Amino acid sequence: MILVHCEHDGTRLRKSALEMLGAAQALGGEITALVLGRGSSQVAAEAAKYASQVLIAEDALLEPYSARNHAQAIADLAVQAEASLVLTSGSRAGREVAPRVAVRLDAPYLEDATQLELIDGGLRVKHYAYLARVTETLEAIAPLIVVSVKPNTQAVAQPSANLGEVFEVELELTPSPIQVVGRTQEKTSRVALTEASLVVTGGRGMGSPENFKLIEDFADVLGAGVGATRAAVDAGWRPYAEQVGQTGKTVQPNAYFAIGVSGAVQHMSGMGKSKLIVAVNKNADEPIMKVADYAIIGDLNAVMPALIAAAKKLKD
Amino acid sequence: MKIMCLIRQVPDAEARVKTANGTVDLQGSSMALDGMDEYGVEQALRMSEGGAGTVAVAVGPQRFEDAIRRTLAMGLERAIHIETDLVLDVVTTSRLLKAIALEEQPDLIFVGGQHADTDSQAMGAALSEALGWNLVTWTTELTLEGQHVTAVHDVDDGKETVELELPCVVTTQQGLNEPRYPTLPNIMKSKKKELLKKSLNDYGISSTMVRVVNQEIQQRARLQHIIDGKDAAAAAEQLIVLLHTEAKVI
Ligand SMILES: Cc1cc2nc3c(=O)[nH]c(=O)nc-3n(C[C@H](O)[C@H](O)[C@H](O)COP(=O)(O)OP(=O)(O)OC[C@H]3O[C@@H](n4cnc5c(N)ncnc54)[C@H](O)[C@@H]3O)c2cc1C
């Protein structure tokens, strides 16, 4: 049985959950969806469309979000439900929870998988290494394996005609020893970066926070998500939530627009797998040019208004 | 205050990575202390008095010695090297490191937020779970008052400030501090510092749970269609048409 730990926002499954349920469907066999925390009972009905059973727990000790307590819940339920595979999201939160679960179960952990394949007695996955420059194939043979799945790499699940049965489960948690005393949510009103099929990213070359209006306007015409490089985030021009790269988000859109971005290794590790890369840069020798499908060599202050106008014309 | 820093040696971020016969070939690549680990070493030096009570711990092949020497030259007091050519999975490594932590009894353990070779973010979480200690991941600010830790760290869609007690595991990231360069006198001094060698055997570990089957470089062929932007309007027009009709992405 495959146990899928589903991320949700209290109302709906996150896309990562639908992707993991999709991955589980592709592997075949019985699927148990696990929905933890506030809003579980509401989300359960949605999860039931994709799994043969849904386990829910609204234990108060899961809030505010505690990786330790989520891990304990997942590990305990994996044992009780006799799972052979546990899937979690490859989000930051998921990549903290999954190794904890693996340690609790003394099970092999396969991290940030982009492809999953059953093999005799175990699982084989692909994942990126060396700042995403290398694709590794990893294998584990064990009765129980824990996997985190890279976001935006799996086809979302197909609903089934038969709804899975929902079970409320009891957990035996203890209060988290970590107090969350402050929280800044950095939400953009635009398309969520990791889910956007088009992403427009501005770098240090934008020159000022005000100039990001060019990035936002272009993104709005295209219906794209907005990204930023670490240089732009560190300068305080953009929120950290928009950062793409090794220490930010990983995106793999149909087209990625890098505007005033040099293409440092750490940035490319977050966007190098984009299906199409478009660059605007005044310097033809930058690393970003080596990976560009299309590029305009020129001053972004002249090129971006022209791109916005041309895109508007196309859309009208 | 005792502080342990897990450290690793990885290819320099700017180095070109090559593969041969299905494995990464590091021959001729310049290697360095993992940048993420450097933040942990720096933080340990700032939180201790001149490095007193600090220890670097490394699990890896002989070549890791260069990176270990660098942490001693930065100022850590001593180092432990569990020398092995076996690539251990994170759960087995956490068992090994737990045993070392129980011997060393640190109050605080620093772990790099993400390894620059395996791209793994798992080590800190696995070790904290193995020890049953508190954990802060992706830490950008860390202050200590007695046993009480206040930390600011990044989460999926923002930042959190958390409070917790020692002992704990902290994973680092860029922004935590600016790591120092070793000074010449410190490099000289470091040559006399203790570097304890151990083996997996000493901890009863002989196998890994995850096998690396293959490593390859999968590069997407890029179109490399470069447009001169001197006439911005014409270039923009041309690009938008190409994206619509040729690439079909807009
Ligand atoms: C441990 C670590 C983690 C990191 N993680 C990340 C990460 O997650 N994400 C990330 O992005 N970086 C990360 N970095 C930083 C990274 O190394 C680079 O410093 C950063 O990506 C550079 O950002 P940039 O391309 O905006 O700036 P720059 O490198 O300064 O490039 C600016 C570009 O703009 C162009 N330009 C300037 N003016 C104009 C103009 N008028 N018109 C057109 N083009 C113009 C220039 O030619 C240049 O190519 C990390 C670094 C470290 C050490």
Ligand SMILES: Nc1ncnc2c1ncn2[C@@H]1O[C@H](COP(=O)(O)O)[C@@H](O)[C@H]1O
């Ligand atoms: N109940 C939950 N189960 C799994 N992951 C969660 C849960 N609540 C929050 N998270 C994750 O924790 C991170 C921060 O969540 P939030 O800011 O509450 O949306 C996100 O990655 C969420 O997906």
